[in-house]
Amino acid sequence: MPTTEKITLHVLPPSHPCMTAKAALEHKGLEYDLVALDFAGFGDRMEEIYGPGNRTVPGLVFGDEPIHGSAAILERLEQLVPENPLYPEPIAGMVREAELWAEGDLQDSGRCLTWGAIHFRPEALGTFSGGGNLDPAGTDYAMKLIHATWKYHRITAVRIAEDLQRLPGMVARIEGFADQGLIDGDTPTAADLQIGATIRVMLSVGDLLPVFEGTAAERVARRFFPDYDVSIPAGALPAGWVVTEVPAAG
Numbered sequence: 001m002p003t004t005e006k007i008t009l010h011v012l013p014p015s016h017p018c019m020t021a022k023a024a025l026e027h028k029g030l031e032y033d034l035v036a037l038d039f040a041g042f043g044d045r046m047e048e049i050y051g052p053g054n055r056t057v058p059g060l061v062f063g064d065e066p067i068h069g070s071a072a073i074l075e076r077l078e079q080l081v082p083e084n085p086l087y088p089e090p091i092a093g094m095v096r097e098a099e100l101w102a103e104g105d106l107q108d109s110g111r112c113l114t115w116g117a118i119h120f121r122p123e124a125l126g127t128f129s130g131g132g133n134l135d136p137a138g139t140d141y142a143m144k145l146i147h148a149t150w151k152y153h154r155i156t157a158v159r160i161a162e163d164l165q166r167l168p169g170m171v172a173r174i175e176g177f178a179d180q181g182l183i184d185g186d187t188p189t190a191a192d193l194q195i196g197a198t199i200r201v202m203l204s205v206g207d208l209l210p211v212f213e214g215t216a217a218e219r220v221a222r223r224f225f226p227d228y229d230v231s232i233p234a235g236a237l238p239a240g241w242v243v244t245e246v247p248a249a250g
């Protein structure tokens with residue numbers, strides 16, 4: 001073990017940036033305590049630990065240093081433990097750029113499309129916490145939670161349709177990262193861990209499988225995140241909304 005500091009990672013279990021942070025700790029060979037927060041009130045708890053405004057997961061406490069957000073965690077872990085680099089030279093700068101795109105735009109789409117699809121199959125929300133499909137009472141509760149989440153993240157049907165239009169272009173961009181050697185190599189880079197986690201979450205939406213089939217995006221997601229049991233069956237998203245071809249520019 002390359003450090004004697006105590007490490008604690010705060011997560012919500014199905015969250016994709018939390019999967020990224022976990023995979024980075026494991027790649028660095030670090031032992032850590034995993035604290036899975038309750039969905040109700042986790043933002044307040046995060047703010048108590050990580051400071052005002054820092055309400056999202058993941059967060060990591062390294063010794064007595066709080067580090068908030070997946071990109072900050074990966075960057076700091078690299079400084080603290082340079083072994084098994086996540087930003088290998090000479091491509092470190094390009095990897096960071098690809099990572100930050102994935103941590104922003106791609107990650108948001110992952111949130112919009114999974115919470116978007118689950119609206120149409122609310123009983124499948126049980127799989128988000130490691131169980132099976134919900135019973136009718138659980139489904140009533142799930143519908144309220146999904147509705148609140150749509151409101152909070154400003155998800156609308158129009159936004160889902162727009163993100164579905166943009167998705168093949170994002171998959172093509174990821175293919176480009178693989179061609180440049182920034183992802184999909186022998187060992188994971190920070191870009192693999194950000195991209196892979198979001199795509200792994202998107203692969204839980206059965207309707208999206210044809211968009212990813214045979215792509216570098218699918219390869220890194222399945223390789224670096226083999227265990228993920230969330231499942232929203234195909235047929236959830238309205239027929240005809242999923243786009244599989246990269247739309248023409250302009």
Ligand SMILES: N[C@@H](CCC(=O)N[C@@H](CS)C(=O)NCC(=O)O)C(=O)O
Nearest residue numbers: 015016017056057058069070071103
């Ligand atoms: N880009 C940030 C964002 C993290 C983020 O938004 N996490 C979600 C869970 S996937 C969250 O905590 N959402 C609650 C909120 O937005 O208040 C990161 O990668 O750390």
